[in-house]
Every structure is written in C-alpha cells, then in structure tokens.
Amino acid sequence: MTDLDADLVVVPRRSVGNLAGTLVVLVLAAMLVHTIVVNPRFEWDVVARYLTVEAIAAGALLTIELTVISMVLGVVLGVVLAVMRLSRNRMLAAISFGFVWFFRGTPLLIQLIFWFNLSALYPALSLGIPFGPEFVTFSANTFITPFVAAVLGLTLNEAAYMAEIVRGGLLGVDRGQTSAAQALGMSRTLTLRRVVLPQAMRIIVPPTANQTVAMLKNTSLVSVLGAAELLHSAQIIYSRTYQTIPLLIVAALWYLAMTTVLSIGQYYIERYYRRGDIGGGRIRLRRSKPAHVQIMGVPS
Amino acid sequence: MQVRGVRKSYGAVDVLRGIDLDVETGEVCCIVGPSGSGKSTLLRCINHLEKLDAGQIHVDGTLIGYRRAGRRLHELSERDAARQRSAIGMVFQQFNLFPHLTVLNNVVEAPVRVKRERPAEVQDRALLLLDRVGLRSKAHAYPAQLSGGQQQRVAIARALAMRPRLMLFDEPTSALDPELVGDVLETMRALADDGMTMIVVTHEIGFAREVGDVLVFMDDGVIVERGAPADVLAGPTEERTRVFLSKVL
Numbered sequence: 260m261t262d263l264d265a266d267l268v269v270v271p272r273r274s275v276g277n278l279a280g281t282l283v284v285l286v287l288a289a290m291l292v293h294t295i296v297v298n299p300r301f302e303w304d305v306v307a308r309y310l311t312v313e314a315i316a317a318g319a320l321l322t323i324e325l326t327v328i329s330m331v332l333g334v335v336l337g338v339v340l341a342v343m344r345l346s347r348n349r350m351l352a353a354i355s356f357g358f359v360w361f362f363r364g365t366p367l368l369i370q371l372i373f374w375f376n377l378s379a380l381y382p383a384l385s386l387g388i389p390f391g392p393e394f395v396t397f398s399a400n401t402f403i404t405p406f407v408a409a410v411l412g413l414t415l416n417e418a419a420y421m422a423e424i425v426r427g428g429l430l431g432v433d434r435g436q437t438s439a440a441q442a443l444g445m446s447r448t449l450t451l452r453r454v455v456l457p458q459a460m461r462i463i464v465p466p467t468a469n470q471t472v473a474m475l476k477n478t479s480l481v482s483v484l485g486a487a488e489l490l491h492s493a494q495i496i497y498s499r500t501y502q503t504i505p506l507l508i509v510a511a512l513w514y515l516a517m518t519t520v521l522s523i524g525q526y527y528i529e530r531y532y533r534r535g536d537i538g539g540g541r542i543r544l545r546r547s548k549p550a551h552v553q554i555m556g557v558p559s
Numbered sequence: 560m561q562v563r564g565v566r567k568s569y570g571a572v573d574v575l576r577g578i579d580l581d582v583e584t585g586e587v588c589c590i591v592g593p594s595g596s597g598k599s600t601l602l603r604c605i606n607h608l609e610k611l612d613a614g615q616i617h618v619d620g621t622l623i624g625y626r627r628a629g630r631r632l633h634e635l636s637e638r639d640a641a642r643q644r645s646a647i648g649m650v651f652q653q654f655n656l657f658p659h660l661t662v663l664n665n666v667v668e669a670p671v672r673v674k675r676e677r678p679a680e681v682q683d684r685a686l687l688l689l690d691r692v693g694l695r696s697k698a699h700a701y702p703a704q705l706s707g708g709q710q711q712r713v714a715i716a717r718a719l720a721m722r723p724r725l726m727l728f729d730e731p732t733s734a735l736d737p738e739l740v741g742d743v744l745e746t747m748r749a750l751a752d753d754g755m756t757m758i759v760v761t762h763e764i765g766f767a768r769e770v771g772d773v774l775v776f777m778d779d780g781v782i783v784e785r786g787a788p789a790d791v792l793a794g795p796t797e798e799r800t801r802v803f804l805s806k807v808l
C-alpha cells in the first residue's frame with residue numbers, strides 16, 4: 260500500500276560529479292597561476308615598471324580616443340545606413356547595400372593603408388561645384404594624417420557592421436508598434452525616433468558592445484600607420500629594450516582593463532533599455548517568480 | 560463618415576471589392592464577419608494606414624488620404640496624412656502599447672509630440688482619462704505589468720487623449736482572457752453613451768446588439784448585409800449571414 264504521509268522531509272539532489280569537476284578545475288587554475296608567477300621569463304618586474312610609464316599611458320589615451328570617435332561616428336553612420344536600407348526609396352537602399360558590401364567585404368587593414376595613402380591617388384582634395392569651380396583646395400598629404408586615416412578607416416568599416424546590427428534591431432520591433440504610432444498621427448521620423456529605435460536598442464546594444472570591444476582592439480591595427488596608440492607605444496619601447504613579452508603583457512593588461520570597464524557600462528545600458536520588462540530589467544540568471552506574483556507586487 | 564466604392568488588393572488578392580458604408584456622427588457601427596473577410600483592412604483604409612486602389616473615404620466631410628483635383632485623387636504628403644490620422648483614434652487587437660514607456664507616458668506621448676500641447680496640461684488630462692478607464696493607480700507602471708484587459712483600456716485612453724472625432728476598434732477583446740473582456744466592453748459602452756462615433760470590428764454579438772446602432776456583416780471583401788442589430792441578428796436575409804451567425808451565436 261502507498262504511504263501517503265504528508266510530513267516527509269524533502270532533500271535536494273546532491274551532485275558528486277559537480278563537486279569533483281569543480282575541484283579539478285580549481286587545481287588546474289592554481290597550477291596555471293603558479294607557473295605564470297614563478298616563471299622568470301615573464302619578467303613581472305619589467306611589466307610593473309612599464310605599466311604606468313607616460314608613453315604607455317599616452318598610447319592608451321590615443322587608443323581610447325580612436326575607439327570613442329570611430330565608434331560614435333560609426334554608430335551614427337550605421338543608423339543612417341540602416342534607415343536608408345529599409346527606406347522605400349530604391350536608390351537609397353541600393354547605396355546602403357553597396358556601402359556595406361564594400362566596407363564589410365574588404366579587410367580593415369587594407370582600408371586603413373588605403374586611406375593613409377590616399378594622396379598617392381588624389382594629391383589634391385577640393386570643395387566646389389561638381390565639374391565646376393572649386394572653392395577650397397588642400398593637399399591630401401597634409402590633410403590625411405595617421406590620425407585622420409585611422410578615424411576614416413575605422414569609422415567606415417564600423418558603420419558597415421553597425422548598419423547590419425541596427426537594421427536587425429529595427430526589423431525586430433513588432434510591426435504593430437509602427438501602426439499604433441502612425442494611427443496616433445506620428446510622422447515617420449517621430450515614429451522611428453520615439454517608438455521604434457528605443458525598442459530596437461534592446462536588440463542593438465549587446466552586439467554593439469561587442470563591436471566596441473572589437474574596435475578597442477582593432478585600433479591596434481593603426482600601429483601600421485605609425486600612430487602611437489597603445490600597441491605601437493609598447494612596440495616602440497621593446498624595439499629598443501628587446502623586452503618583447505613583458506611589454507606585450509603591459510599592453511594586454513591595459514586592453515583588458517578597458518574592456519572590463521566597457522562590460523560594466525554594457526550591463527547598465529542593457530538594464531536601462533529593458534526597464535519596461537517584467538522584473539524591472541534586472542537580468543536574472545535564476546528562474547524568476549511567476550509573472551503574476553510580480554504584477555501584484557508592483558507599487559502603484 | 561462615408562465610404563464609397565473602396566477597393567483594395569494586395570497583389571492578386573482582392574481584399575476589399577467595392578465597399579459603401581455610412582456612419583452618422585454619434586453612431587456605433589459594429590462590423591462582423593469571418594476571418595480574412597477584409598474587416599481590418601477596411602479600418603486601416605479609414606485612417607489611411609493603407610492606400611486605396613479605388614473609391615474614397617470622407618470623415619467629417621474631409622477626404623481622407625487624398626486631395627481631389629478634377630477627376631483625379633493625389634495622395635497627400637506623409638505629413639498631411641499624419642495630421643488627418645491624429646483626429647481618428649484606433650484600438651488594436653494586440654493593444655500595441657509602447658512597452659518602453661510608462662502607462663502615463665503612453666497616453667501623453669502623442670498629444671505632446673504630435674499636437675505640441677503643453678505637457679502639464681496633457682498630463683492632467685491623461686490622468687483624468689486613466690481615471691475614466693479605472694487605471695489611474697497604474698499610471699507609473701509599465702505595460703508589461705498590466706493584464707491584457709488593463710492594457711487595452713490604456714490603449715483606449717491613449718487614443719482618446721488625441722480628442723478623436725471617430726474611434727476605430729479592431730477586435731479589441733479578441734486577445735483577452737474571457738474574464739477580462741467585460742471591463743473593456745464596459746469602457747467602450749461608456750464611450751458610446753458619451754456620443755462618440757465608433758466603428759467596432761468585433762465577435763461580441765451581445766455588445767453589437769446592446770450598444771450598436773448598425774450591424775454590418777462582411778464576407779470576402781464585400782458588405783453582405785446591414786441593418787439594425789436586432790433585425791439582422793433575429794432574421795438575417797442572406798444565407799451567408801445566417802451561416803456565420805449560426806456559428807458565433
């Protein structure tokens with residue numbers, strides 16, 4: 260006969276495998292840390308000495324500048340390209356398509372070198388009426404500094420990727436939202452700005468954060484143009500002192516620190532754009548309570 | 560409101576095949592009909608969310624979506640069409656509240672951004688409207704925190720905040736759990752009692768009977784039958800109406 264006694268004690272399942280696995284990982288991690296700390300060839304004293312020298316800090320600053328400027332310009336241009344691509348105007352859509360096709364389809368390194376050598380193709384740049392008089396003319400050689408070439412290359416390449424990310428975000432917003440906004444008399448631009456883009460942001464932010472991290476590291480490609488960003492600053496030092504590994508570690512630590520800050524920023528930005536979600540947008544890893552419990556709990 | 564000879568097709572599919580419909584000011588017109596008969600499309604044509612292939616629609620004596628020049632109809636600019644839409648309220652089956660805005664901001668958004676009214680004034684009016692639909696206490700909640708019935712009542716308040724002269728309802732209770740339907744219908748009934756001109760696509764035959772002045776049965780892109788709700792429901796003259804009503808009643 261079944262025993263239907265109600266006050267039995269519930270004991271959670273215990274996993275022996277989990278515990279063993281954790282132990283193995285901890286031991287391996289300890290071994291790794293040990294060899295890195297003890298191996299003298301890492302030259303940790305050199306790392307410590309160069310970590311905050313002025314040349315490295317200046318390089319890091321340039322890296323941050325390039326990242327911020329190229330990312331901001333890239334996002335803005337990316338939004339424009341995405342809207343063009345989705346527009347009913349075939350011409351605009353085709354231009355956007357062509358832009359993405361080209362700048363996503365060629366290596367960033369080639370683009371950077373190309374912009375840097377623009378003066379070889381067009382020695383003089385000028386502003387004026389097409390095929391008519393020119394108002395200002397300047398030498399491409401003086402205009403295209405390594406910094407300008409870097410920003411141009413990074414921005415245009417970034418815009419191509421951002422265009423696709425933003426387009427995906429815009430398409431991810433329910434069509435009913437556009438209908439509702441238009442039914443209220445909102446214009447297309449107002450609908451885009453106030454209704455569609457803010458909702459697309461939830462989809463756009465995570466890959467954009469990824470792009471920013473990638474951008475931060477891609478700025479190291481600019482070292483080929485001789486701009487003294489973080490990696491190039493490290494290279495200048497180790498070409499003199501031959502302490503290659505420790506200086507690369509210095510650069511890596513800086514990149515790691517900067518990407519860590521970005522990840523923290525990403526957490527808060529994502530939370531902001533999820534504020535309308537049930538649970539106030541906090542990202543929960545544990546299973547959340549049933550929805551109706553939270554609805555009741557909302558202060559009104 | 561007058562609809563005359565309206566036709567609309569998507570590619571090879573003729574969705575509206577010559578619609579004529581008059582709704583007087585203050586009247587409530589209920590539209591019933593099987594799924595796919597073109598009811599939603601007709602509503603979307605009335606506020607020019609869809610272009611017409613033929614025919615014309617007038618609301619309050621104004622031609623909607625087009626400007627007449629002799630025998631030709633030129634489509635209005637996006638801006639002028641938007642201005643016309645701002646005087647016609649629309650409520651959707653899926654509510655379509657803006658999920659990133661609080662309930663209050665959902666209601667305040669269009670009057671402030673579209674009509675450029677003063678935010679403080681609009682906010683007072685929005686709170687009164689939320690009071691009217693029984694949701695003032697939820698003003699600072701987000702849509703996802705409300706039940707479907709509450710969301711739909713906010714959607715009604717949002718449309719009313721633009722002071723529309725005509726309200727279009729597209730199956731406003733079809734996405735709701737049965738126990739939530741009553742509150743929304745009650746809100747709509749109160750609106751009708753206040754004299755609002757309404758066109759309501761619905762499967763709630765009880766609502767059509769009690770609140771509606773006119774009942775229209777649509778099938779396959781045409782209006783098959785129309786009349787006083789009591790008459791149509793009690794003695795449909797067309798076979799198609801009879802078959803449909805026997806399924807929903």
Ligand SMILES: Nc1ncnc2c1ncn2[C@@H]1O[C@H](COP(=O)(O)OP(=O)(O)O)[C@@H](O)[C@H]1O
Pocket residue numbers: 569572574592593594595596597598599600601
């Ligand atoms: N944007 C569209 N593109 C193509 N076909 C459509 C579109 N909207 C509606 N239809 C078609 O038009 C017909 C009528 O749709 P609808 O007006 O939504 O009917 P109802 O609201 O009566 O169910 C359906 O066959 C539907 O598939």
Ligand SMILES: [Mg+2]
Pocket residue numbers: 598599600729730
């Ligand atoms: Mg429909």
